[in-house]
Amino acid sequence: MLADAVVKTTCAYCGVGCGIAATVTDAAARVVDIKGDITHPANFGRLCSKGSSLGETVSLEGRQLVPEINGQPVAWATATTKIASEFKRIRDQHGPDAIAFYVSGQLLTEDYYVANKLMKGFIGSANIDTNSRLCMSSAVAGYKRAFGADSVPASYEDFAHAELMVLVGSNTAWCHPIIFQRIKAIKAEKPNLKVVVIDPRETATHEIADLHLPIKSGGDVLLFNALLAELAERGAVDTLFTAAHCTGLEAAVASAKADRGDRATLAARLGIPADRLHTFFDWFTATERTLTMYSMGVNQSSAGTDKANAIINCHLATGRIGKPGAAPFSLTGQPNAMGGREAGGLANMLAAHMDLENPAHRERVQRFWGAPSIPQQPGLKAVDLFDAVHEGKVKAVWIMATNPVVSLPNADRVRAALEKCELVIVSDCIADTDTMRLAHIKLPALGWGEKDGTVTNSERRISRQRGLLPPPGEARPDWWALAAVAKAMGYAEAFAYDHPAQIFREHAALSAFENNAESGIRDFNIGLLAQLDNREYNALKPVQWPVTPDAPLGTERLFTDNRFYTPDGKARLVPLAYRAPVNALSADYPLVLNTGRIRDQWHTMTRSGLTPRLLQHIGEPFAEMHPDEAKNRGLTEGGLVRLSSRWGKAVARVQFSTGQQPGHVFMPMHWTGVLSRSGRVGAVVNPAVDPVSGQPENKHTPVAAERYPAAWHGYLLSRAPLALPAVDYAVAIRLDNGWRYELANDHVPDDWTGWATAWLQQPEGEVLEYQDVTRGIHRYAWIADSVLAALAFFGPEAELPPRAWLQSLLGKPVDALSRRALLSGKPADPEADVGRIICACFGVGEKTITRAIGQQNLKNVAEIGKCLKAGTNCGSCQPELKKLIPCEAIPA
Numbered sequence: 001m002l003a004d005a006v007v008k009t010t011c012a013y014c015g016v017g018c019g020i021a022a023t024v025t026d027a028a029a030r031v032v033d034i035k036g037d038i039t040h041p042a043n044f045g046r047l048c049s050k051g052s053s054l055g056e057t058v059s060l061e062g063r064q065l066v067p068e069i070n071g072q073p074v075a076w077a078t079a080t081t082k083i084a085s086e087f088k089r090i091r092d093q094h095g096p097d098a099i100a101f102y103v104s105g106q107l108l109t110e111d112y113y114v115a116n117k118l119m120k121g122f123i124g125s126a127n128i129d130t131n132s133r134l135c136m137s138s139a140v141a142g143y144k145r146a147f148g149a150d151s152v153p154a155s156y157e158d159f160a161h162a163e164l165m166v167l168v169g170s171n172t173a174w175c176h177p178i179i180f181q182r183i184k185a186i187k188a189e190k191p192n193l194k195v196v197v198i199d200p201r202e203t204a205t206h207e208i209a210d211l212h213l214p215i216k217s218g219g220d221v222l223l224f225n226a227l228l229a230e231l232a233e234r235g236a237v238d239t240l241f242t243a244a245h246c247t248g249l250e251a252a253v254a255s256a257k258a259d260r261g262d263r264a265t266l267a268a269r270l271g272i273p274a275d276r277l278h279t280f281f282d283w284f285t286a287t288e289r290t291l292t293m294y295s296m297g298v299n300q301s302s303a304g305t306d307k308a309n310a311i312i313n314c315h316l317a318t319g320r321i322g323k324p325g326a327a328p329f330s331l332t333g334q335p336n337a338m339g340g341r342e343a344g345g346l347a348n349m350l351a352a353h354m355d356l357e358n359p360a361h362r363e364r365v366q367r368f369w370g371a372p373s374i375p376q377q378p379g380l381k382a383v384d385l386f387d388a389v390h391e392g393k394v395k396a397v398w399i400m401a402t403n404p405v406v407s408l409p410n411a412d413r414v415r416a417a418l419e420k421c422e423l424v425i426v427s428d429c430i431a432d433t434d435t436m437r438l439a440h441i442k443l444p445a446l447g448w449g450e451k452d453g454t455v456t457n458s459e460r461r462i463s464r465q466r467g468l469l470p471p472p473g474e475a476r477p478d479w480w481a482l483a484a485v486a487k488a489m490g491y492a493e494a495f496a497y498d499h500p501a502q503i504f505r506e507h508a509a510l511s512a513f514e515n516n517a518e519s520g521i522r523d524f525n526i527g528l529l530a531q532l533d534n535r536e537y538n539a540l541k542p543v544q545w546p547v548t549p550d551a552p553l554g555t556e557r558l559f560t561d562n563r564f565y566t567p568d569g570k571a572r573l574v575p576l577a578y579r580a581p582v583n584a585l586s587a588d589y590p591l592v593l594n595t596g597r598i599r600d601q602w603h604t605m606t607r608s609g610l611t612p613r614l615l616q617h618i619g620e621p622f623a624e625m626h627p628d629e630a631k632n633r634g635l636t637e638g639g640l641v642r643l644s645s646r647w648g649k650a651v652a653r654v655q656f657s658t659g660q661q662p663g664h665v666f667m668p669m670h671w672t673g674v675l676s677r678s679g680r681v682g683a684v685v686n687p688a689v690d691p692v693s694g695q696p697e698n699k700h701t702p703v704a705a706e707r708y709p710a711a712w713h714g715y716l717l718s719r720a721p722l723a724l725p726a727v728d729y730a731v732a733i734r735l736d737n738g739w740r741y742e743l744a745n746d747h748v749p750d751d752w753t754g755w756a757t758a759w760l761q762q763p764e765g766e767v768l769e770y771q772d773v774t775r776g777i778h779r780y781a782w783i784a785d786s787v788l789a790a791l792a793f794f795g796p797e798a799e800l801p802p803r804a805w806l807q808s809l810l811g812k813p814v815d816a817l818s819r820r821a822l823l824s825g826k827p828a829d830p831e832a833d834v835g836r837i838i839c840a841c842f843g844v845g846e847k848t849i850t851r852a853i854g855q856q857n858l859k860n861v862a863e864i865g866k867c868l869k870a871g872t873n874c875g876s877c878q879p880e881l882k883k884l885i886p887c888e889a890i891p892a
């Protein structure tokens with residue numbers, strides 16, 4: 001690779017699919033400069049805090065660089081031969097369904113295609129499922145029920161045309177930040193654009209909301225049924241459109257009316273103030289150009305598919321589909337959630353949007369692949385798949401690009417399942433993950449910046465992810481590892497790939513194979529791209545599928561001709577009735593646990609956790625609760641809470657927020673067993689699933705919350721990483737200059753000095769000590785070669801001296817003034833304490849901001865930006881900056 005050449009690629013993280021212009025400035029040191037690609041239609045040059053910090057995640061620290069069998073490094077050929085022979089043995093003894101793959105929306109389309117082909121076509125089982133089951137499967141099932149295919153109708157271009165945007169169960173500000181920025185910019189120019197946010201809690205997305213509906217957890221089917229009833233009664237149904245292009249209107253309206261029941265009690269049943277509810281009905285009725293965007297608050301529910309169809313019903317009834325600015329638009333989560341759907345990575349799908357249940361489709365795919373067999377039955381969906389591992393029915397599982405010991409519900413059971421599984425193979429780029437810890441065979445995968453192929457974003461746009469850096473160590477593309485196993489199993493001819501372009505061409509050819517009026521037209525068709533040669537594939541520009549001779553430049557919007565992919569060509573409205581979440585609250589478990597994401601972390605933090613500045617905003621697992629609810633339970637802000645459910649337990653830091661409803665608690669999904677002792681919320685989450693999609697109910701687990709009875713709290717700063725100590729609460733937080741450990745336990749060690757010194761592995765140098773035994777306060781600072789080498793503060797209360805200043809001293813020479821102030825935790829110069837980092841891009845802390853607001857009389861976010869730069873890059877901290885300004889009102 002040429003040094004200093006700009007390479008266009010796609011972000012590793014979310015489904016917005018932003019284009020990146022990357023420059024390798026030092027290939028040997030793996031230094032990459034990251035900028036937004038101004039020509040990419042998803043982001044036009046903008047990047048959020050995660051995307052812009054990708055350069056900080058490409059170091060080789062923590063990488064898995066060689067294949068291993070039972071902890072011993074081996075050659076690739078040894079590993080793949082072993083896997084192939086074990087697969088053959090297990091298949092001979094127990095049948096193909098005793099083998100399973102669990103893959104991910106973070107694979108490239110080429111990886112996905114090969115995984116699916118190997119499992120469904122050649123191993124002969126449909127037991128391949130993906131973490132998209134936890135993410136998009138309800139959206140997929142909803143689209144298929146309504147349109148006959150998994151077709152996402154809209155484009156980001158529709159934002160500019162919409163006059164009403166309804167965000168349902170989506171914290172767009174934090175999870176799709178560049179979409180949020182686009183909407184915000186359009187809103188600033190177009191005052192008549194209204195935004196409605198439907199979410200039980202008030203999130204950062206609130207910033208652009210003209211109306212917030214704080215719906216009761218799980219209530220969306222009832223809400224959209226009530227809306228449909230209302231639309232019918234107000235004469236807002238587009239009868240010409242529905243008569244010509246839809247079926248099921250009458251039945252859907254009848255069940256919607258029955259479901260709504262007594263109008264007088266509707267608002268109370270939904271938990272939404274009546275005036276807000278009616279404003280929503282009025283706006284929706286009146287606005288043709290309505291875009292409804294939804295994500296995990298809809299999909300991750302035991303009624304997820306019904307929620308999706310309840311939304312789609314309202315769009316079909318009003319004919320708001322296939323037109324500019326009007327569509328039901330599911331936002332995808334992972335960078336290649338959509339590509340996985342195209343490749344058919346779900347256990348109930350076949351490749352290229354064909355159906356496993358359809359014998360003609362099975363026969364066609366088998367013929368195209370030249371496969372010996374094709375399974376007749378759908379495979380196991382994620383939650384059932386790991387249950388089958390637990391029961392010993394699945395004897396070998398290959399997990400690729402996902403961390404199920406953290407991210408699946410009832411996660412302790414998933415861990416137990418893998419602990420007793422005969423053969424666990426894990427492909428990851430990172431060596432130490434909760435799931436890698438249980439692998440018999442570890443395979444080193446290429447990571448972002450090395451891998452090469454395609455991904456598809458939320459708006460069906462296929463973009464290239466390009467390799468910038470050479471493959472490190474023995475790391476290989478996932479498609480290559482799969483093909484190597486396939487060859488070792490005897491399928492060399494069908495898996496003779498040596499370049500991702502070959503796989504892409506095959507995938508594109510299958511999408512067009514017998515895709516015509518005679519055999520049936522399928523929505524996913526990129527047949528034109530099957531002709532790309534390697535050079536053209538390398539140069540491929542972002543393009544939205546379908547890409548066909550009729551639409552050689554791709555397709556911005558689907559259903560403009562009002563033809564759907566059902567046998568009669570008509571879209572289907574689905575009659576629906578509200579169902580409460582499967583596991584109801586009880587006296588023992590009276591609170592709703594809602595889980596989700598935070599602004600600066602990506603899932604199980606294996607990569608975003610490598611960037612210290614992304615940990616400065618929020619560094620610990622927290623439980624957010626309404627202050628009244630928390631106080632009633634004896635909880636204090638900054639103290640610790642133990643959450644327990646029928647499935648498991650977690651301990652987290654209490655955060656008060658009036659944006660939470662009483663009766664609810666929100667905990668982020670990100671913390672793992674590698675980074676924390678008890679912050680893995682998946683252990684608590686219930687394994688209820690949607691009956692149609694099999695998607696788990698991550699947003700509703702009945703839990704109890706009680707004060708964690710800490711005998712002491714503490715934190716320790718160390719320059720080198722340490723093993724997590726055996727205490728109930730321990731969280732590792734990466735800093736620029738070392739590590740911080742947040743700690744608490746329910747009993748006090750007999751010998752503080754001994755305990756801390758043993759854990760620090762006998763630090764060298766001088767130790768400064770302050771002990772107040774009666775108050776239970778113990779503080780230590782270790783100074784070696786005149787620099788602060790480590791520091792530990794322990795005390796009876798959660799409130800401890802602030803960390804920011806002490807952290808800034810770690811690894812630095814300690815002058816006489818600081819030395820005296822060290823164990824008091826207070827700097828001699830108060831300005832030295834910047835406080836908690838709010839702006840991750842420029843590292844600007846809360847205390848610096850509040851001081852500047854006070855001293856310089858800053859009145860708004862723009863003035864803060866001018867003075868401190870905070871909020872001027874990605875902009876995702878702007879809602880928080882706003883909250884720090886005393887006179888700035890937050891919208892109701």
Ligand SMILES: Nc1nc2c(c(=O)[nH]1)N[C@H]1C(S)=C(S)[C@@H](COP(=O)(O)OP(=O)(O)OC[C@H]3O[C@@H](n4cnc5c(=O)[nH]c(N)nc54)[C@H](O)[C@@H]3O)O[C@H]1N2
Binds near residue numbers: 169170171199216597
């Ligand atoms: N920063 C960051 N961004 C990400 C990711 C990440 O890990 N970090 N992951 C990516 C992925 S894979 C995904 S899937 C997306 C997810 O993106 P989002 O879906 O926006 O994120 P979540 O935080 O999971 O949940 C969204 C909201 O649903 C609300 N909710 C809970 N229950 C209900 C309900 O019953 N009804 C309604 N209407 N709302 C409800 C929650 O309060 C929450 O605010 O984010 C993507 N982007």
Ligand SMILES: Nc1nc2c(c(=O)[nH]1)N[C@H]1C(S)=C(S)[C@@H](COP(=O)(O)OP(=O)(O)OC[C@H]3O[C@@H](n4cnc5c(=O)[nH]c(N)nc54)[C@H](O)[C@@H]3O)O[C@H]1N2
Binds near residue numbers: 400409681
């Ligand atoms: N409680 C709760 N649980 C949830 C959710 C929730 O909202 N609440 N959300 C769910 C959703 S929507 C999602 S998408 C999942 C995400 O959950 P996971 O998929 O488990 O989370 P990640 O941390 O993204 O895991 C990706 C793994 O793949 C590795 N990796 C990255 N790139 C590659 C590659 O190219 N090849 C290989 N082989 N490995 C790679 C990473 O190091 C990491 O270990 O979590 C789900 N779980």
Ligand code: SF4
Binds near residue numbers: 016052176177178
């Ligand atoms: S919005 Fe998503 S795709 Fe864009 S830079 Fe941020 S994480 Fe990456």
Ligand SMILES: [Mo]
Binds near residue numbers: 333
């Ligand atoms: Mo997701």
